[in-house]
Amino acid sequence: MSLLLSRTLTQTLVQTIRVRSPVLQCTPIKVQLFTDKTVRAAGHCLAAMAKRRPFERLPTDVFPVNYGLCLKPDLINFTFMGKLEAMVEVTQSTNQIVMNCADIDIITASFVPNGGDEIDATGFNYQNEDEKVTLSFPSALKKGSGVLKIKFAGELNDKMKGFYRSKYMTATGETRYAAVTQFEATDARRAFPCWDEPAIKATFDITLIVPKDRIALSNMNVVERQPYPSEEDLVEIKFGTSPIMSTYLVAFVIGEFDFVESQSSDGVLVRVYTPVGKAEQGRFALEVATKTLPFYKDYFNVPYPLPKIDLIAIADFAAGAMENWGLVTYRETALLIDPKNSCASSRQWVALVVGHELAHQWFGNLVTMEWWTHLWLNEGFASWIEYLCVDHCFPEYDIWTQFVSADYTRALDLDALDSSHPIEVNVGHPSEVDEIFDAISYSKGASVIRMLHNYIGDEDFRKGMNAYLLKFQHKNASTEDLWDCLEQASGKPIATVMGSWTKQMGFPIIVVEQEQQYGDNRILKISQKKFCASGPHNGGDCPCWMVPISICTSKEPQCSKLQVLLDKPETTVTLKGVTPDEWIKVNPGTVGFYRIQYSSAMLQSLLPGIRDLSLQPVDRLSLQNDLFSLSRAGMISTVEVLKLMEAFVNEPNYTVWSDLSCNLGILSSLLSHTDFHEEIQEFIRDLFTPIGLRLGWDSKHGEGHLDALLRGLVLGKLGKAGHKPTLEEARRRFKEHVEGKHILPADLRSPVYLTVLKHGDSTTLETMLRLHKQADMQEEKNRIERVLGAIAAPDLIQRVLTFALSEEVRPQDTVSVIGGVAGSSKQGRKAAWKFVKDNWEELYNHYQGGFLLSRLIKLTVDGFAIDKMAAEVKSFFESHPTPAVERTVLQCCENILLNSAWLKRDADEIHHYLMQRKAPPV
Numbered sequence: 001m002s003l004l005l006s007r008t009l010t011q012t013l014v015q016t017i018r019v020r021s022p023v024l025q026c027t028p029i030k031v032q033l034f035t036d037k038t039v040r041a042a043g044h045c046l047a048a049m050a051k052r053r054p055f056e057r058l059p060t061d062v063f064p065v066n067y068g069l070c071l072k073p074d075l076i077n078f079t080f081m082g083k084l085e086a087m088v089e090v091t092q093s094t095n096q097i098v099m100n101c102a103d104i105d106i107i108t109a110s111f112v113p114n115g116g117d118e119i120d121a122t123g124f125n126y127q128n129e130d131e132k133v134t135l136s137f138p139s140a141l142k143k144g145s146g147v148l149k150i151k152f153a154g155e156l157n158d159k160m161k162g163f164y165r166s167k168y169m170t171a172t173g174e175t176r177y178a179a180v181t182q183f184e185a186t187d188a189r190r191a192f193p194c195w196d197e198p199a200i201k202a203t204f205d206i207t208l209i210v211p212k213d214r215i216a217l218s219n220m221n222v223v224e225r226q227p228y229p230s231e232e233d234l235v236e237i238k239f240g241t242s243p244i245m246s247t248y249l250v251a252f253v254i255g256e257f258d259f260v261e262s263q264s265s266d267g268v269l270v271r272v273y274t275p276v277g278k279a280e281q282g283r284f285a286l287e288v289a290t291k292t293l294p295f296y297k298d299y300f301n302v303p304y305p306l307p308k309i310d311l312i313a314i315a316d317f318a319a320g321a322m323e324n325w326g327l328v329t330y331r332e333t334a335l336l337i338d339p340k341n342s343c344a345s346s347r348q349w350v351a352l353v354v355g356h357e358l359a360h361q362w363f364g365n366l367v368t369m370e371w372w373t374h375l376w377l378n379e380g381f382a383s384w385i386e387y388l389c390v391d392h393c394f395p396e397y398d399i400w401t402q403f404v405s406a407d408y409t410r411a412l413d414l415d416a417l418d419s420s421h422p423i424e425v426n427v428g429h430p431s432e433v434d435e436i437f438d439a440i441s442y443s444k445g446a447s448v449i450r451m452l453h454n455y456i457g458d459e460d461f462r463k464g465m466n467a468y469l470l471k472f473q474h475k476n477a478s479t480e481d482l483w484d485c486l487e488q489a490s491g492k493p494i495a496t497v498m499g500s501w502t503k504q505m506g507f508p509i510i511v512v513e514q515e516q517q518y519g520d521n522r523i524l525k526i527s528q529k530k531f532c533a534s535g536p537h538n539g540g541d542c543p544c545w546m547v548p549i550s551i552c553t554s555k556e557p558q559c560s561k562l563q564v565l566l567d568k569p570e571t572t573v574t575l576k577g578v579t580p581d582e583w584i585k586v587n588p589g590t591v592g593f594y595r596i597q598y599s600s601a602m603l604q605s606l607l608p609g610i611r612d613l614s615l616q617p618v619d620r621l622s623l624q625n626d627l628f629s630l631s632r633a634g635m636i637s638t639v640e641v642l643k644l645m646e647a648f649v650n651e652p653n654y655t656v657w658s659d660l661s662c663n664l665g666i667l668s669s670l671l672s673h674t675d676f677h678e679e680i681q682e683f684i685r686d687l688f689t690p691i692g693l694r695l696g697w698d699s700k701h702g703e704g705h706l707d708a709l710l711r712g713l714v715l716g717k718l719g720k721a722g723h724k725p726t727l728e729e730a731r732r733r734f735k736e737h738v739e740g741k742h743i744l745p746a747d748l749r750s751p752v753y754l755t756v757l758k759h760g761d762s763t764t765l766e767t768m769l770r771l772h773k774q775a776d777m778q779e780e781k782n783r784i785e786r787v788l789g790a791i792a793a794p795d796l797i798q799r800v801l802t803f804a805l806s807e808e809v810r811p812q813d814t815v816s817v818i819g820g821v822a823g824s825s826k827q828g829r830k831a832a833w834k835f836v837k838d839n840w841e842e843l844y845n846h847y848q849g850g851f852l853l854s855r856l857i858k859l860t861v862d863g864f865a866i867d868k869m870a871a872e873v874k875s876f877f878e879s880h881p882t883p884a885v886e887r888t889v890l891q892c893c894e895n896i897l898l899n900s901a902w903l904k905r906d907a908d909e910i911h912h913y914l915m916q917r918k919a920p921p922v
Helices: 011-017 037-049 279-300 344-360 372-393 399-415 430-436 440-456 458-472 479-490 494-502 600-606 617-633 638-650 654-671 677-695 705-720 724-739 746-758 762-774 778-790 794-804 811-824 826-838 840-847 851-861 867-879 883-918
Strands: 062-074 079-090 094-100 104-113 123-127 132-141 144-155 162-169 175-182 203-211 215-218 222-227 234-239 252-255 258-263 269-274 308-314 327-331 367-369 475-477 508-518 521-532 547-553 562-566 570-575 584-586 595-598
Touching: 062 094, 104 132, 132 144, 162 252, 175 327, 203 215, 203 252, 252 327, 258 279, 269 279, 279 308, 279 344, 279 372, 279 458, 308 344, 327 344, 344 372, 344 705, 344 746, 367 372, 367 458, 372 399, 372 430, 372 440, 372 479, 399 440, 399 617, 399 654, 430 851, 430 883, 440 458, 440 479, 440 494, 440 547, 458 475, 458 479, 479 494, 508 547, 508 584, 508 600, 521 547, 521 562, 521 584, 547 570, 562 570, 584 600, 595 600, 595 617, 617 638, 617 654, 617 883, 638 654, 638 677, 638 883, 654 677, 654 705, 654 883, 677 705, 677 883, 705 724, 705 746, 724 746, 746 762, 746 778, 762 778, 762 794, 778 794, 778 811, 794 811, 794 826, 811 826, 811 840, 811 851, 826 840, 826 851, 840 851, 851 883, 867 883
Parallel strands: 062 203, 269 308, 308 327, 367 475, 508 595
Antiparallel strands: 062 079, 079 144, 094 132, 104 144, 123 132, 162 175, 175 252, 203 234, 215 252, 222 234, 258 269, 508 521, 521 570, 547 562, 547 584
């Protein structure tokens, strides 16, 4: 499942809501470390909120072999009837069967033993809190096989989970509904009684009774279609028997769709289903999918095991996409591309999400995690290999540099907190599962897989992956099973190395000091210690990691001169043939999952590599990112980072600018709590003006994907910061766009919309809301929704917040609108938090817990920088307990305290530096 929705936010929104973790110590200047124990203790004192509920997995005395499932949805009254005939095996004599069941009414149940008489159940005992039902029988069911028959009824809910309804409009403006599914993690039980645990696999024979003018899809291909006997407007559609699979991967969709189709070079039928009339918007995803399936077949050396794969765009969809075997469901914005109206970032997003979900067809579907503790194995791997896939399909995207900004640093942000969690985290009750669909499971998981791949080498990595998939195909596996296969393939101590990264939370800071230089030989002392967001770990029990260390020099910045495995607190290494004038860079390519603390002299020697671009882009990015994070930790002054940022005046790389822009957005958000916010805006204008002038407004001959991304980023940054020429040009182009004289290119719409709204009035907002209403494409609606919060006037902010919960905004996109308000200004943040509190019941009912609620909380409160706000947030959620967001609340409270400490410590010095820049030379 793709939850990387932060990538779909506009750069401006990301800049103001994403909080980076600190790291890396460098120059030995006088700095103030955290002395307030409140910050370090935040995770521990708030942990009392996170009391886990007792939980037991299902009994093993009865398990399914095959589900014969027939469903008849009612798209008018939003109900469904169901009939289950499950072939089961009774392994131990019992007079009851315990299954998962939620929001389902069982009408009748019986058991037919093989060769015996049917036994009716005498009672159904629902354990609603544990989402289970116990079927009781008058006598013991004997060991052996049999058929469990259940008739049941349920609701097509509006919560985007289980079997639910999704609203769409026809070409004539009529409102209609599709019936769709989202079962991961634990919601198949809302569609039919089942053994809803990933390790309890079975085959599925699915039948759907649907209106004959609707498309019906499931995991497998249609094998029979016939009129439904008693109702002439219905048709009965039977699908082929599925491979053995987990319940969370089952899917069915009933609605109105068009499609485009093709066949991959290895013979798999690929279809992309779109809203009616928009088939051509599926062409790009179809192209990516038909390239990707053969790529994965070759990479894994295992063929795709199903006869077809469908990719379908769903109107109301909580996640980015879901990897149901053979029927992958997507948000419209994660699948549809309009050649004329889609921007470059949307094309890239679609390519990544398609790559991610198709990887799951092998890694997750063919071989499935044994329990949710191993969720990272599915998601971390898919989040890594999606980049490998996109790099294969679109090498011009420079996608691996973007990985560092999008995933690697994002994981470091979260993992530096005391309220983080290990990659492998014990999960029990279903309410806890949604909590781990986060940047640790996805982005840290991807980052350590990337580090592992680099450590092993591609050839041995592929051998190990092939062995793993063949050994465990159609079965379940744990993290240790993967390590065993990779260890046998590579001959390296994979389990020992990787256990230190998956079983303990956090990461090390690598301290690098030059001890001596003997001629052309340089001796370095390298040590490790745990890094924490509130400063370096100074406690007695400091964890240790098995850290693959690579080192390069300015002679060959892209090649490792030395590689060592740091398996103890410190070591000494000798670099031969390194002259005194060469710089040394640890972790070239920024592959190892750690931060680096250079000595003052070593850091100073690296800074020219930023100006003359001799450092690789990814290493220029990580150097700036480390220093920025260090300043938030209180280990250096933020002024030192501002001085470093000014060295990027010649920077040509989009991703480097993107990361720098994001950090400046965080700093701008922090300083919105002061009375010198305008000074940081002037700093931003000065830094971005030269690159803005070089790029201009219009694309030039020979430009490509990354140029389009960079232009949108820079113009948006300048416009938001109040750069007058940018604002004037944005207003001129916006006026022509609205009047239909000159339609804005898709890549310019976000920065122009943002700029005119940030400096606009009620008329601007009215115009933008009209554009939103008129937009036929969800990408355009989302583009507008994410920048509406930039409006400044308090009464207009309230109007945007009210709009967020209106019928005009799809439920999954409400989060983006409210988050945009919170991320745009100090006033917006206060208003958004009050709005969330005032409308909590409605918002909670919208999402029923789950990761969208966690995302909403994070976007709304993470930017506060006042101690009392941490107490207020904590208090609110203590009085409104929501198990699925407990960990997010802990992390947000910790971030608020960190922001407050940062502001108290550095505000005066930052103000002095910014004023000094403005002063005329003496």
